[in-house]
Amino acid sequence: MKDIREDIAWAKINQDVLKSLENPRKLYWVILFCALAAFGVGIGCEVYQYQTGLGVANLNNPYAWGLYISTFIFWIGMSHSGTLLSAILHLMHADWRKPIYRFAEAMTTFSLMTAGLFVMVHIGRLWQFYYSLPYPSERGIWPNFQSPLLWDAMAIFTYLSSSILFLYVGMIPDLAICRDNMHEGWRKKLYTLLSLGWEGTDRQWRNFRVTYLTIACFLSPLAVSVHSIVASDFAMSQQPGWHVTSFPPYFVAGALYSGCSGIITLFIILRYVFKFEEYMTKSILKKIVRLTFAISMIWTYLNAVEFASVWYSNDQASKDILIQKATGTYAPFWWGMIFCGSIVPLTLAFKRAQTNIPVLFAVSLLLNLGMWLERWMIIAPTFSHGYYPWTWDHDQWPSLIQWGMVFGSFGWFTMLFMVFCKVFPSVSMYEVKEMVYHRSLHLKKSETAEQGAH
Amino acid sequence: MSQRHLLALFNNFEDAEAAIYELRAADIKGFDFDDLTLKSPIEHHEVEDVLGQRSAKVQWFTLVGALLGGLLGFFLISGAQANFYAQIKGGKPIVPFPPNFVLTFEMFVLGGVFISVLGFLVCAGLPAKRSPLYSAKVSEDQIGILVKADESAIAKIKGVLLNHEALEIQEEAGK
CATH class of the missing domain: 3.30.70.120 (Alpha-Beta Plaits)
Known part of the structure; x- marks a missing residue:
């Protein structure tokens, strides 16, 4: 099984990818419609919460964060997909990433945009968001620069802006292809503007290569820092169940895990919707699946480390939280997280499953459910079983408004992602050509060597 | 000619x-x-x-951008923290280095990425007329x-x- 055929004509690569901008399968419109509907629900809930107050979310002391911050962490985690495929695997010269890294980068950008919304939504009083920004005011008061919450804001801003630039810079040669092949109209104008007059000269390619590599080098540690900082939001507090040293690596592993399973889901959807069977091959899918399996095992190990360190620390409050998770109100969800995150991925160890698309689609959805539950299970049990006994009878169930907003966030993300794939090439044409070129060269060399040996 | x-x-x-x-x-x-x-x-x-x-000369832009970003970040934060007339520190360090390192790192990356892209445009001669x-x-x-x-x-x-x-x-x- 090959990652890609070596004999695909370069002109055909252009044609196939450009066709995806015009003629997707009907399922595309169904997905877009559903996404718009879900987004509409989210907007409705936010408007209602904005007008009525945060009480409608059923958030109250001591339960202050709820699904909003759980889903925020979920989306931040999802954003690690693009960095893994574009930056980390680029630095490791894994060329099988080439046909699929563009959509993973788009996933990064849009999931960060979605995550950012939740920070604002959970404040309730949206109009006071500017309080958290470091600006010189007449009061001479600054945000607390030692707070991980401020680090978080800065880290997400850096990650989002760098990811957008990374996505854009990497797309310039493809935008030039679109510019050269589109008929007159808004698309041509847009591509002409965005391609900046790219002509593929040696000077442009030389500087392009260095820039892309440089941003990849910056993004790799940045991605690790972003999720470590999100972990610090919890680990630097004194709350039982959160004050754990292994939280940063645990969060980073969880982020890569949910990012990879997100890639599998979208890989399967895009492959079918845009007829990319020749580029998003089963061989590439198999590689992502194996990577996901490896990361799932790391995540499982880190979970075990966390439970063991809590247990052996003999800190009664933390132990109580762990017991609460396994036996209390949230037990079905906690066990659901263990099942989806640690048991379901065992399916991926079987060779047959690694290329079975319906099975993989179902598994990837379950993995993502597990990852979402993980974030909820980090937040909810601690709030409902803190140090003080008065918190113990506060098992707050999220209101429909919170659920609606979570649902809406999936709609918002899907809508942005599907619109992006329809307007911009979701497969990198020039990188696929490079892949085909290098593989055909390699094939020629080995054929020549074989003939020489004979 | x-x-x-x-x-x-x-x-x-x-x-x-x-x-x-x-x-x-x-x-x-x-x-x-x-x-x-x-x-x-x-x-x-x-x-x-x-x-x-x-x-290619982009890497020089990167170096300057990252250093300037990091320095700017560190001194902006320290400048705000050193405003001790307004913020009483109660014996704690006025400019705490370990937590400031985090934001300095973020600014280091931000400066590096932004100026690298600027450098790319300058060195590659973009935007250009075809x-x-x-x-x-x-x-x-x-x-x-x-x-x-x-x-x-x-x-x-x-x-x-x-x-x-x-x-x-x-x-x-x-x-």
């Missing part, structure tokens, strides 16, 4: 490479080898062997050699390019 531009299109990189080698070796009067530009649909690492060392001798085939599957030379040298250059199976040669008067 007036100068002219030539764009020759080739079917593959090997033919274009051979033509460039010959143009370099031919030492044609009125043609400076540095005025030769290769246009291709993909990045060829081998291009440096063919064209000789033409270095040159009159551009062929859309270069973004598809053909390799282009763009040459600027004196009118007297054009015939010889054309000969070399055709010798190496140029598919098409476009010509335009330069400035």
Whole structure:
């Protein structure tokens, strides 16, 4: 099984990818419609919460964060997909990433945009968001620069802006292809503007290569820092169940895990919707699946480390939280997280499953459910079983408004992602050509060597 | 003497490479080898062997951007923290280094990325008007050699390019 055929004509690569901008399968419109509907629900809930107050979310002391911050962490985690495929695997010269890294980068950008919304939504009083920004005011008061919450804001801003630039810079040669092949109209104008007059000269390619590599080098540690900082939001507090040293690596592993399973889901959807069977091959899918399996095992190990360190620390409050998770109100969800995150991925160890698309689609959805539950299970049990006994009878169930907003966030993300794939090439044409070129060269060399040996 | 531009299109990189080698070796009067530009649909690492060392300067922008970003971040935060008339620190360090390192790192990355992209635009000459001798085939599957030379040298250059199976040669008067 090959990652890609070596004999695909370069002109055909252009044609196939450009066709995806015009003629997707009907399922595309169904997905877009559903996404718009879900987004509409989210907007409705936010408007209602904005007008009525945060009480409608059923958030109250001591339960202050709820699904909003759980889903925020979920989306931040999802954003690690693009960095893994574009930056980390680029630095490791894994060329099988080439046909699929563009959509993973788009996933990064849009999931960060979605995550950012939740920070604002959970404040309730949206109009006071500017309080958290470091600006010189007449009061001479600054945000607390030692707070991980401020680090978080800065880290997400850096990650989002760098990811957008990374996505854009990497797309310039493809935008030039679109510019050269589109008929007159808004698309041509847009591509002409965005391609900046790219002509593929040696000077442009030389500087392009260095820039892309440089941003990849910056993004790799940045991605690790972003999720470590999100972990610090919890680990630097004194709350039982959160004050754990292994939280940063645990969060980073969880982020890569949910990012990879997100890639599998979208890989399967895009492959079918845009007829990319020749580029998003089963061989590439198999590689992502194996990577996901490896990361799932790391995540499982880190979970075990966390439970063991809590247990052996003999800190009664933390132990109580762990017991609460396994036996209390949230037990079905906690066990659901263990099942989806640690048991379901065992399916991926079987060779047959690694290329079975319906099975993989179902598994990837379950993995993502597990990852979402993980974030909820980090937040909810601690709030409902803190140090003080008065918190113990506060098992707050999220209101429909919170659920609606979570649902809406999936709609918002899907809508942005599907619109992006329809307007911009979701497969990198020039990188696929490079892949085909290098593989055909390699094939020629080995054929020549074989003939020489004979 | 007036100068002219030539764009020759080739079917593959090997033919274009051979033509460039010959143009370099031919030492044609009125043609400076540095005025030769290769246009291709993909990045060829081998291009440096063919064209000789033409270095990229983006990394210097990156260095300056990252250092300035980091320094700016650190001093902005420290400046705000050192405002101790307004913020009573109660014996704690006025400028705590460990937590400040986090934001300094973020600004270091931010500066590095932004200025690298700026450097890319400057070094690659973007945004640019498309040159009159551009062929859309270069973004598809053909390799282009763009040459600027004196009118007297054009015939010889054309000969070399055709010798190496140029598919098409476009010509335009330069400035």
